[in-house]
Amino acid sequence: MATDVERWKDEVYGNDIREHLFRFAEEGWDAIPEDEHDEWFERFKWWGLYHQRKGQESYFMMRIGTPNGVLEPGQLRTVAEVADEYARGPVDNPEFGAAYCDWTTRQSIQLHWIKLEDIPDIFEKLEADGLSTQQACGDSWRNIVGCPVAGKDTHEHIDAWPVAEELHETFKGNDEHSNLPRKWKVSVTGCDQGCGQGDINDLAFEPAEKHGELGFNVRIGGGLARKEPRFARDVDVWVPEEKVVDIADAATRLFHDHGDRDNRFNARIKFLVDEWGAEKVRRVLDEEYADWDLETAGEDLRDQYTYNAGGDEHGDHVGVHEQPDGNYYVGLNVLVGRQGVDDVIELADLADEYGSGEARLTQRQNIIVTDVPESDLDDFLAEDLLEDYSPDPHPFMRGSIACTGTEFCSLSIVETKNRQVRYARWLKENVDVPDGVTDFHIHLSGCTASCAQPQIADVSLRGMKTRKDGEPVEALDVGLGGGLGEHPQFADWVEMRVAADEVPGYIQNLLAAFDEQREGEETFREFVAARDEDALGDLADPEETDYEDPYMHNTKMTWYPYADEDDLDASPAPTDGDGETISADD
Amino acid sequence: MADRVLKVNAFTTFTLLDGEVEGHGWQTDAPAVLNVTTGDGDVILELELDNTETDEVQSHADRASLSPDEARELAAELESYADRAEE
Numbered sequence: 016m017a018t019d020v021e022r023w024k025d026e027v028y029g030n031d032i033r034e035h036l037f038r039f040a041e042e043g044w045d046a047i048p049e050d051e052h053d054e055w056f057e058r059f060k061w062w063g064l065y066h067q068r069k070g071q072e073s074y075f076m077m078r079i080g081t082p083n084g085v086l087e088p089g090q091l092r093t094v095a096e097v098a099d100e101y102a103r104g105p106v107d108n109p110e111f112g113a114a115y116c117d118w119t120t121r122q123s124i125q126l127h128w129i130k131l132e133d134i135p136d137i138f139e140k141l142e143a144d145g146l147s148t149q150q151a152c153g154d155s156w157r158n159i160v161g162c163p164v165a166g167k168d169t170h171e172h173i174d175a176w177p178v179a180e181e182l183h184e185t186f187k188g189n190d191e192h193s194n195l196p197r198k199w200k201v202s203v204t205g206c207d208q209g210c211g212q213g214d215i216n217d218l219a220f221e222p223a224e225k226h227g228e229l230g231f232n233v234r235i236g237g238g239l240a241r242k243e244p245r246f247a248r249d250v251d252v253w254v255p256e257e258k259v260v261d262i263a264d265a266a267t268r269l270f271h272d273h274g275d276r277d278n279r280f281n282a283r284i285k286f287l288v289d290e291w292g293a294e295k296v297r298r299v300l301d302e303e304y305a306d307w308d309l310e311t312a313g314e315d316l317r318d319q320y321t322y323n324a325g326g327d328e329h330g331d332h333v334g335v336h337e338q339p340d341g342n343y344y345v346g347l348n349v350l351v352g353r354q355g356v357d358d359v360i361e362l363a364d365l366a367d368e369y370g371s372g373e374a375r376l377t378q379r380q381n382i383i384v385t386d387v388p389e390s391d392l393d394d395f396l397a398e399d400l401l402e403d404y405s406p407d408p409h410p411f412m413r414g415s416i417a418c419t420g421t422e423f424c425s426l427s428i429v430e431t432k433n434r435q436v437r438y439a440r441w442l443k444e445n446v447d448v449p450d451g452v453t454d455f456h457i458h459l460s461g462c463t464a465s466c467a468q469p470q471i472a473d474v475s476l477r478g479m480k481t482r483k484d485g486e487p488v489e490a491l492d493v494g495l496g497g498g499l500g501e502h503p504q505f506a507d508w509v510e511m512r513v514a515a516d517e518v519p520g521y522i523q524n525l526l527a528a529f530d531e532q533r534e535g536e537e538t539f540r541e542f543v544a545a546r547d548e549d550a551l552g553d554l555a556d557p558e559e560t561d562y563e564d565p566y567m568h569n570t571k572m573t574w575y576p577y578a579d580e581d582d583l584d585a586s587p588a589p590t591d592g593d594g595e596t597i598s599a600d601d
Numbered sequence: 602m603a604d605r606v607l608k609v610n611a612f613t614t615f616t617l618l619d620g621e622v623e624g625h626g627w628q629t630d631a632p633a634v635l636n637v638t639t640g641d642g643d644v645i646l647e648l649e650l651d652n653t654e655t656d657e658v659q660s661h662a663d664r665a666s667l668s669p670d671e672a673r674e675l676a677a678e679l680e681s682y683a684d685r686a687e688e
Contacts, residue, residue, distance in 0.1 A: 462610035
């Protein structure tokens, strides 16, 4: 039986949603019939808009898809100006202020508190500068990810940026591919470090050589959500660069035709690959969808992958790195991926002054300024802003990733970003970093949807609830030892329902145990892999410390976790285009 | 340790209940997730106890399908027993 979402999509979906969205924007929040909220909010996702959670009615999160994380010169400033003018809510965030930009784990941008009435003006401003929210969410081609320094990387074998651009131009707004059974996440990388994170995408292109020619091997069916995380499967296909769009088209049509539209929880292509196996996927692709004979896989570079590989790794593009043209890119650490808007504007100024004006977003929620001449490097690195967004951050600041959490998200059950900021600061002040550890990944996701990619972190944290001193409090499940590299590994879950204020103490005890018990230069990931379930469970205990957590209460039940009066009843939402509360009598 | 079987998010009916798993000759308390959802025209009731608390059973969740009429009957029973529990 078709799901509600499939029925709604049959009625209106894809590009056609825009005229309805603009009509609602013109007429105001109340123009969306209350009994049609679910269907319109589902459709708006296709245009990059998520309705915010209960208590924040009439406000939207807006996601801007920047393919491969590339912000062309001028675009960073445009994003900041949009955030400054339109992404302001009724209450400031205590860590980040009144307006801010989020850099996401899929190299996109998220702004919050967007009012329906402002959407046409925002689209006009974004689109005038080549930016778009189209298909940033919804059941279609999502933002294409890849090595964020494609075209500017000394580790590169193929410049994947033109490939990503061509895929973006072919499949964004393409009516034939606008209504897929579920989201469709694609990764393209041309470097030998694996930083496209292809393993966790629905469709992945990874550099490989065949007949002396560099092209791409194809993997299909990766994804992290819920209890079924999957690494993309090797379907034994190699394509030359000029065939990437064709095989992507074939794979998308296969998903379109065979993905499960009767059950959204079984709809991602990873489940079809589970059911069919990689061989059948290849055979069907070859016989029914590709109009040329598919080549078998070429020789890949996976044995060189260092990205998030757990050891001597190239983990996040943070730092100063030489480009092939002799200029430098400087990767700046953005704790939990959020920058206040004044800082973003200042960074846009610095990118203009010292680089080409281009900026790039990484899958570790960081930002890169490219094209800095060697002669300007020292002056750039001496800028005050880089004290807050360091190219040489402390390992705990460097490794911290967090999803949106209960601040705005309808799914999350715990507060995340501000908590992770506090965790990182406390760990930096109180926990000794084991020898040789430069980058310790701690990913905090507010629910099982896994937007912070917790399963591929050294320490995976995922939202839960527990009882403490008789009261329900926010808690986290804890996993250990995940990562990518040649042999990717999902985290082993070792603790359930650790009270959120005891997690820093747990990590402190965990790293003390690691330091004490590790053999020689053993990495944390090797250390975890060498231990069975019982040993991992016995490694460390949660512990209260002087860490203070102001978000232990049920933040899901507040209208905004940081408001002085945070009860749902105190919410000003829904509001009109001027931010004034819409009275129930209106 | 195996991951949770049930997804857990803000739409989950109860993320923290006191649960108990019992077999022949053994019994263990464990925190539980209890959720109500729909599927194929039925109401689905699903329950999962934290698997950290017992080695007696493997990590798992239990589900029961109720027709809409059965779900309403259950709701009425729950209302009735809620009243009795408060007496």
